[in-house]
Amino acid sequence: MLDAKDALSGYRYLVLAEGMFGPQTSKTANSAVRYLPGRVLAVIDSRHAGESVGDVLGFGGTIPVLATVEEGLGRGATALLIGIAPQGGQLPGSWRPMLNAAIDAGLDVVSGLHFHLSDDAELRERAAARGVRIHDLRKPPAQLPVSTGRARLVDALVVHTVGTDCNIGKMTAALQIRDALAARGTRVGFAATGQTGILIEGWGISVDAVVADFVGGAAEQLVLRAAEGNDVVLVEGQGSLVHPGYSGVTLGLLHGSMPDAMILCHQPSRQCPWNAAHRYDWMRLPSVPEMIRICESAIAPLRESRVIGIALNTWDLTDEQARDEARRLEDATGLPATDPVRFDPSPLAGAIVAAAERKRAGRAGMGG
Amino acid sequence: MLDAKDALSGYRYLVLAEGMFGPQTSKTANSAVRYLPGRVLAVIDSRHAGESVGDVLGFGGTIPVLATVEEGLGRGATALLIGIAPQGGQLPGSWRPMLNAAIDAGLDVVSGLHFHLSDDAELRERAAARGVRIHDLRKPPAQLPVSTGRARLVDALVVHTVGTDCNIGKMTAALQIRDALAARGTRVGFAATGQTGILIEGWGISVDAVVADFVGGAAEQLVLRAAEGNDVVLVEGQGSLVHPGYSGVTLGLLHGSMPDAMILCHQPSRQCPWNAAHRYDWMRLPSVPEMIRICESAIAPLRESRVIGIALNTWDLTDEQARDEARRLEDATGLPATDPVRFDPSPLAGAIVAAAERKRAGRAGMGG
Numbered sequence A, B: 001m002l003d004a005k006d007a008l009s010g011y012r013y014l015v016l017a018e019g020m021f022g023p024q025t026s027k028t029a030n031s032a033v034r035y036l037p038g039r040v041l042a043v044i045d046s047r048h049a050g051e052s053v054g055d056v057l058g059f060g061g062t063i064p065v066l067a068t069v070e071e072g073l074g075r076g077a078t079a080l081l082i083g084i085a086p087q088g089g090q091l092p093g094s095w096r097p098m099l100n101a102a103i104d105a106g107l108d109v110v111s112g113l114h115f116h117l118s119d120d121a122e123l124r125e126r127a128a129a130r131g132v133r134i135h136d137l138r139k140p141p142a143q144l145p146v147s148t149g150r151a152r153l154v155d156a157l158v159v160h161t162v163g164t165d166c167n168i169g170k171m172t173a174a175l176q177i178r179d180a181l182a183a184r185g186t187r188v189g190f191a192a193t194g195q196t197g198i199l200i201e202g203w204g205i206s207v208d209a210v211v212a213d214f215v216g217g218a219a220e221q222l223v224l225r226a227a228e229g230n231d232v233v234l235v236e237g238q239g240s241l242v243h244p245g246y247s248g249v250t251l252g253l254l255h256g257s258m259p260d261a262m263i264l265c266h267q268p269s270r271q272c273p274w275n276a277a278h279r280y281d282w283m284r285l286p287s288v289p290e291m292i293r294i295c296e297s298a299i300a301p302l303r304e305s306r307v308i309g310i311a312l313n314t315w316d317l318t319d320e321q322a323r324d325e326a327r328r329l330e331d332a333t334g335l336p337a338t339d340p341v342r343f344d345p346s347p348l349a350g351a352i353v354a355a356a357e358r359k360r361a362g363r364a365g366m367g368g
Helices: A027-035 A053-057 A093-104 A121-130 A170-184 A195-201 A212-227 A247-257 A288-299 A319-333 A346-367 B027-035 B053-057 B093-104 B121-130 B170-183 B195-201 B212-226 B247-257 B288-299 B319-333 B346-367
Strands: A013-016 A040-044 A079-082 A108-111 A134-136 A157-163 A188-191 A232-235 A261-266 A306-312 B013-016 B040-044 B079-082 B108-111 B134-136 B157-163 B188-191 B232-235 B261-266 B306-312
Touching: A013 A027, A013 A093, A027 A040, A027 A053, A027 A079, A027 A170, A027 A195, A040 A053, A079 A093, A093 A108, A093 A121, A121 A134, A157 A170, A157 A247, A157 A306, A157 A346, A170 A188, A170 A195, A170 A232, A170 A261, A170 A306, A170 A346, A188 A212, A212 A232, A212 A247, A212 B212, A212 B247, A232 A346, A247 A288, A247 B212, A247 B247, A261 A288, A261 A346, A288 A306, A288 A319, A288 B288, A306 A319, A306 A346, B013 B027, B013 B093, B027 B040, B027 B053, B027 B079, B027 B170, B027 B195, B040 B053, B079 B093, B093 B108, B093 B121, B121 B134, B157 B170, B157 B247, B157 B306, B157 B346, B170 B188, B170 B195, B170 B232, B170 B261, B170 B306, B170 B346, B188 B212, B212 B232, B212 B247, B247 B288, B261 B288, B261 B346, B288 B306, B288 B319, B306 B319, B306 B346
Parallel strands: A013 A040, A013 A079, A079 A108, A108 A134, A157 A232, A157 A261, A188 A232, A261 A306, B013 B040, B013 B079, B079 B108, B108 B134, B157 B232, B157 B261, B188 B232, B261 B306
Antiparallel strands: none
């Protein structure tokens, strides 16, 4: 798997989000702002030049948004991060001059595109000539196994964030819960399954970039490693079991990671599956109770696993609407529901700690 | 997608199945024997040297099994076909001398391994020097889209063979049904989704070798092309929705191909998911009625689609046992059930023709 903890943990970034910086359209950029505090020095999007990150996202404070890479130089950045993931993952032609400018200025480059920058002869040679490194976060390991089901045997409680849709907050929920668990003293590992999670954690596998037969095997490897020395493993989810484009990745990840329990992520305002190019408006997303049934049924032939909490993404609601939605879903499902960014992840962390205790007690009981 | 109809439709093959030739362990070899009549001149497996293909498989008649590639030369073969697919898809080191011998003798090479022979410098250079071609059936197209759901809109009836397990007869069922439909005068297209189907049909995409995000998009492309000029499209299935290793491919294929109807493939003697290396004996396969529910539920959020027939793989049963199983499952499900190889695919072809008529009538009704 990709393991670049040393390099990735030290970078200070210029973040390229040209033409796409916004609350819903620049996931990697936004997560860097949220989870790498102090290490994002500027964001590049000429549409918002002169505004601050806080103006555009609602968080991130006074970090400036700039029109060009050149304006970002001389601020102490050590790497350029590609902060958006266009559908299909290719490199827009208009970005090449920006990448060249960064490389020529001596910045390393960190990319989560499906297209591997290090496979591009021009960029590779330019980087080599300037002595800078290119990190392709989405480049899969050369050899992966087919999954065997071994992930079900780890001692740690394995919790997987699933969702009613893609791009809905599964990584964010896992990271917020991780921080809440760590604050309680729980030893918690984070299994990053996408480019943004890898950027933050420093290691992982972007499972959507793996050859399809090996998605489950990749998930299994991640769980086995994240379980080492930990009481809880949080496996970042991808896509959704009902997403017409990405459902295969989601099921492979679910069956490979073999979670003891799931947290369902949901955005109350979302009606149709999301996609960068169009909205799949010929179908409707299932309700939360229906989606709980779908997730639990999908893993039932392999093992029993329950949804034990609901993480809401309420960025486009008022505080009052968000609280109402959480209450309504708690009533409808009997599970704790909260927006772990806007409010407090504690109800979800609490459900996980309780499940971990049940698993430990069950194992002790089996041994006795 | 891979399109090599001209080359693949003309080859006469030596089939390499060293150490694995048998009814359940050499799917590509066996399908070549069954569906490329007269074009398999010999099979290589030193364990069975001196026997005939009929002795080993129960079909295939007097085609000889030989100990070495060298013995197979001079019989009129124009290509070497790699007839087995070891788990993980790598090239066993012991095969290299055999491939070299075939290349040196001027045979083209056709391979369905995950490992692309044309990426191996030694083999590629040796083939180029000798002027022979290497066809990697599993090599995915360079650019694939994310699926959009468009496959649901084709006029042809789209039928997908799904299964309780992998390696259970989904391709074989589709091909037997295709022949039965063609014999009735139905214009039928076959969408090959694996290396063996591509070998037989001459075009297709090996969806398990595609980058995971694009499995659905690959399936969509296949359905759109196979629907051209046809009344029925048969989409070859892969894996199973409950297989711990391959389920992701299966769901991506289901959601990308958006079938109007499904044929469920099942082997009555199979208890646990299959795997070349081990048997996943920690889990049990669902029953046929339960698997019907799982398949219909998995696509229900995207569209309604029903299982309309059951294709049995009864190679390890007696005629009487096979008939009993078919009858028992017909009673349990109310659907036609038959072994389309051993008995007659007509009941399944009949169910498909009836569904195609219903679809046509429904469309005419909508237009009127």
